[in-house]
Structure formats: C-alpha cells, structure tokens
Amino acid sequence: MNSITILGSGRVGSALATALAEKGVADVVVGVRSPDSVRATWSGPAVTFLDVSAAIGRSDLIVNATPGDTSLERLTALKTELVGKTLVDISNATTRSNDGMPGGLLYPGSSLGERLQAALPRTAVVKTLNTMLFTVMTAPAALSSPPTVFVSGDDSAAKVQVIELLADLGWDAQRIIDLGDIETARGTEALAVLVPSLLKTLGFIPFAISIAR
Amino acid sequence: MNSITILGSGRVGSALATALAEKGVADVVVGVRSPDSVRATWSGPAVTFLDVSAAIGRSDLIVNATPGDTSLERLTALKTELVGKTLVDISNATTRSNDGMPGGLLYPGSSLGERLQAALPRTAVVKTLNTMLFTVMTAPAALSSPPTVFVSGDDSAAKVQVIELLADLGWDAQRIIDLGDIETARGTEALAVLVPSLLKTLGFIPFAISIAR
Numbered sequence: 001m002n003s004i005t006i007l008g009s010g011r012v013g014s015a016l017a018t019a020l021a022e023k024g025v026a027d028v029v030v031g032v033r034s035p036d037s038v039r040a041t042w043s044g045p046a047v048t049f050l051d052v053s054a055a056i057g058r059s060d061l062i063v064n065a066t067p068g069d070t071s072l073e074r075l076t077a078l079k080t081e082l083v084g085k086t087l088v089d090i091s092n093a094t095t096r097s098n099d100g101m102p103g104g105l106l107y108p109g110s111s112l113g114e115r116l117q118a119a120l121p122r123t124a125v126v127k128t129l130n131t132m133l134f135t136v137m138t139a140p141a142a143l144s145s146p147p148t149v150f151v152s153g154d155d156s157a158a159k160v161q162v163i164e165l166l167a168d169l170g171w172d173a174q175r176i177i178d179l180g181d182i183e184t185a186r187g188t189e190a191l192a193v194l195v196p197s198l199l200k201t202l203g204f205i206p207f208a209i210s211i212a213r
Numbered sequence: 214m215n216s217i218t219i220l221g222s223g224r225v226g227s228a229l230a231t232a233l234a235e236k237g238v239a240d241v242v243v244g245v246r247s248p249d250s251v252r253a254t255w256s257g258p259a260v261t262f263l264d265v266s267a268a269i270g271r272s273d274l275i276v277n278a279t280p281g282d283t284s285l286e287r288l289t290a291l292k293t294e295l296v297g298k299t300l301v302d303i304s305n306a307t308t309r310s311n312d313g314m315p316g317g318l319l320y321p322g323s324s325l326g327e328r329l330q331a332a333l334p335r336t337a338v339v340k341t342l343n344t345m346l347f348t349v350m351t352a353p354a355a356l357s358s359p360p361t362v363f364v365s366g367d368d369s370a371a372k373v374q375v376i377e378l379l380a381d382l383g384w385d386a387q388r389i390i391d392l393g394d395i396e397t398a399r400g401t402e403a404l405a406v407l408v409p410s411l412l413k414t415l416g417f418i419p420f421a422i423s424i425a426r
Contacts, residue, residue, distance in 0.1 A: 104321075108318070108322065143426055144426065145358060145359070145426070146358070179407075180414065184410035187407030187408070187409070190318075190407065191403065191407065193399055194392075194401060194403065197365075197397035198390070202424075205426060206426060209423075209425075210422075210424065211421075212356045212358045212359060212420065212421045213420040
C-alpha cells in the first residue's frame with residue numbers, strides 16, 4: 001500500500017489521518033514538530049508519527065494540514081524535502097478574529113495555493129477540500145444533499161492522483177469539480193469569508209459550500 | 214398591488230422585471246437614464262419605464278440591478294430619493310477582466326453592501342440574490358438540486374419584506390439563509406471570485422453557490 005504523509009496533527013490533520021487509516025486508503029504518516037509527545041496522547045488507529053522532514057521522506061503525497069496563516073513560512077522552509085512531491089493543500093489562509101473565527105483573507109487578490117506553488121516550483125501543489133467543515137472531508141455522504149469538492153492545480157498528473165484520493169475518501173466523481181490551474185484556488189479560498197456568518201447562523205454543523213445546478 | 218422599482222435594464226434587471234411582471238408579484242417600474250429609448254426596444258410583459266428619480270418615487274422596494282462597479286457612485290447620488298426605502302442590492306462589485314469575466318473584488322475586506330449602507334444611512338440596504346447565475350434568481354426550482362439564497366442586512370423589517378419577495382420568486386423558505394447584518398455581505402460578495410473558473414469549467418449554465426448540509 002502507498003503511504004500518505006499529513007503535516008499537522010490539529011483537528012483537521014487528526015481527522016484526516018484517522019479516516020485514511022480506518023478506511024485503509026494508505027499507510028498514514030503524520031509529520032509534527034514533537035512526534036513523541038503527539039504519539040503519547042494519540043488514541044486513534046495505527047499511524048506513524050515522525051518529525052516533519054522524515055515524514056515527508058516517507059510519501060509521494062503530502063497533505064498540508066497546518067494552520068493556513070503559518071503554512072507559507074513552514075513549507076517554504078521544507079522546499080528541498082518537498083522537491084518532486086505532490087502537496088495537497090487543504091488549508092485556508094485567513095487572519096484570526098478575536099472570537100477564533102476566520103477573519104479576512106491573508107492574500108486578497110491571490111491565494112495561499114498560488115503562493116505555495118510560487119515558493120515551491122519543483123513541487124506540484126493541488127488545492128482541495130478547503131470549502132467545508134473538516135468533518136465533511138472524509139464523510140461527504142453524511143450530508144443530506146450531495147456536496148461539491150473543488151480541485152485547483154497546475155500539474156495534471158498530480159490532480160489525477162488527488163482526485164483518486166478524493167474518490168477513496170468517498171467523494172462521488174460527479175461532485176468533484178476541477179476548476180483549472182492553481183490560480184483558481186483564489187476562488188475557493190475566498191469562500192472562507194462566508195464561513196463565520198454561516199457558522200453563527202446554522203450552528204457548528206457539517207456543511208460544504210457547493211454548487212447547485 | 215404594490216409596486217417594485219428596478220434600477221437598471223441590463224441582462225439582470227430585465228430578467229427580474231420580466232419575471233416579477235409575469236408572475237404578477239408586483240407592478241414593475243424600471244428606472245433607467247433613457248426611458249424612451251429602452252421602452253422602444255422592450256419586448257417583455259407590461260412594465261413602466263421612468264427616469265431613475267421618478268422610478269424610485271413609485272415604490273418602497275427598490276432593487277439595484279446596476280453594474281456593481283458603478284453602483285456606489287450612482288446610488289450615492291440618489292441619496293435623497295432613497296430615504297425611507299428598502300434597497301435590495303443584488304449586484305457584485307468586482308473589477309472587470311479583459312475577457313469580460315468578473316475579476317478581483319472591488320472592496321476587499323469590505324463589501325458593496327456595507328459601502329452602500331454607510332453612504333445611505335436612512336435607507337435599509339439588504340443584500341441578496343448575488344450568488345448565482347441571474348437566470349436562477351427567478352427560477353430556483355429549475356435546478357436539479359435545491360439552491361441556497363443568502364440575505365444580509367441591518368434592518369429586520371426590511372429583511373422580512375425581502376424574504377417575502379424571495380418566496381414570491383419561488384424560493385423555498387428552507388433554502389433562504391439570513392446571515393445577519395450587512396457586514397455579512399462581504400461573505401457572499403467574496404463568492405464572486407469563484408465564478409470565472411466555475412463558468413469556464415461548467416460552461417454558461419444555471420448554477421447557484423449553495424450550502425449542502
């Protein structure tokens with residue numbers, strides 16, 4: 001079985017690691033700054049915790065689940081390790097409001113996806129899964145109406161790889177929309193501006209921003 | 214029957230005027246700069262064309278269907294006429310790309326809805342219907358999955374009036390999401406950034422950016 005490396009063990013990274021391991025999609029490696037302490041408190045299925053550089057070395061497919069407002073700096077520092085890899089960026093780069101909700105866009109007129117691709121020219125950056133509550137990423141069928149997931153990236157082969165991963169996570173091929181190159185990530189990242197008022201109105205429930213047609 | 218005034222006779226304003234008149238929702242008044250020439254080429258149902266000031270005088274409910282990148286200037290000039298009215302802003306304020314598609318946001322970190330409310334303090338601004346192809350505004354049931362429509366505004370009574378209008382246009386109450394005050398318009402206006410890549414991918418088909426839950 002192939003392996004997938006997830007960078008970050010916060011709420012999003014942990015949920016994804018758990019789902020990928022439970023579904024048997026891949027051997028799951030989680031890259032964190034303190035693997036020993038994270039491993040000690042982990043209660044999920046079997047995954048491997050390593051420091052970030054070693055974790056990247058284990059897989060061809062790397063998922064960025066670090067906080068979006070820190071990702072550009074963190075991943076640029078890993079430029080050498082990331083050469084030749086597919087980087088699946090599922091984060092959103094927003095400022096943080098006092099109430100913990102996402103604030104405004106960190107890169108208005110651009111996007112984290114584009115910034116990452118520019119900083120990592122020998123890595124194939126694919127933006128996806130950034131337009132929903134994190135619980136929906138790995139359980140799209142749990143919603144009562146079928147959700148949409150968007151994909152943006154310059155490298156076609158990398159996008160094929162990511163679309164296969166989405167299918168493994170339960171996404172219906174009909175609901176996966178390949179928007180085009182990485183510049184189109186600015187469209188999906190902009191959707192984050194809607195999220196605070198949506199959560200205040202609907203409550204903290206699973207949702208995905210989707211296309212009705 | 215009450216009357217509704219629509220400012221603008223472009224593609225969006227004409228579609229809305231036609232639907233409101235055909236459905237018998239209201240007497241429809243269309244405010245334009247050259248009523249005689251617009252009237253001469255109109256082939257739709259019976260509506261009244263007047264100059265903008267006179268058109269606003271006819272109704273309590275005014276719909277802004279002027280191009281979003283010109284709306285703030287145009288409507289600020291009509292501040293006196295708009296006192297005491299409900300202004301339903303259905304436009305999106307984006308720069309224009311060379312290919313005619315929407316470009317970036319004209320008011321990043323804010324929104325046209327907020328700018329209009331600040332410029333027109335004695336008018337109740339309600340943002341809605343700005344997250345879909347214009348054909349969907351008046352025919353939500355034509356989509357194969359049920360679309361969402363969002364409402365933002367500071368004045369509760371004005372929002373009730375607008376939600377009734379949405380119901381008259383065929384919107385299911387379950388799919389109308391009142392996001393809160395006018396500041397929440399920045400969330401729905403940001404969705405415009407997704408539209409160019411979406412239309413390039415899907416083609417020019419009816420769609421609405423919606424919430425799956």
